[in-house]
Amino acid sequence: MVKVQIVEEKDEQAINSPYASSASSRTSSSVSLSSVDSDSPVDESLLDRISALKDIVPPTTRHSIASKVSKTASFFKRTSKFAGNVIWVVTTSALLIGLPLALILEDEAKVVAQENEMLSQQQGAQQVRSNPHSSRLPGRSSPSFKMVSGSSLYPPSPNSQKQAGQQNLVPPGF
Template structure:
């Protein structure tokens, strides 16, 4: 709560204030306002200093800067939206078209590999059943040689 108190000029100590009403302090240039306000300079932030520069820049220049910044921001926003939409379209298309295509190509590769394996097994079985180019050894029985090749490889 604020307490308001009326202070009479007679009660004030006129020697301590730079605004005192004595004739010597009014005409003296030794007391300045900069010595009184020096405490506030240390507490001023960088942002406050930048905002104080607004008064230095003329209004027409401020308007130009503001309009350029707003147009640049709107351009960046629109560009970001377009790029985001393009990325969305590409990723969803890749998922909807590319993933099933990749899975079907993988299945087809498996089928081709199985067919090649079956052909290799059939060729191996035919080679086992075919008569040998080499004559049987002199002590071997011809019936035993033919029964060896009945089971195809891989079983």
């Protein structure tokens, strides 16, 4: 159960209060105002002062400003989320489609370059065979080149002598 009590104010508190209405208000007002100034907190920050200014702005204006800020923040959030999704789709598509395609094109370019090199070597060997004395300088002997079909540019492996009778069933590059 709750008990209600009436608390009577003492006269001393009413006299010390800066808002007290006493007969000597002229004399006590300067004293009371100076005591109010000294009681104010000295470490009041700029943020505290700005937050206290919200009471100056009417509630309807505060509500409209808050709703506009909220709508703007929501718009930027949705826009950045959409842009992030688009960038994700483009990046993963490029990695899943573009990278393998680029690797295949690079391998094809290597094969074409090797074929061109082999053709140029064969043409050079045919020129040397058809005209062996034309490339000689007077007093110098020309080295003899011999191109055998099916020969490799790489040295033979130790297992190649065992497999000399067997044919390669798998094409190169696999």
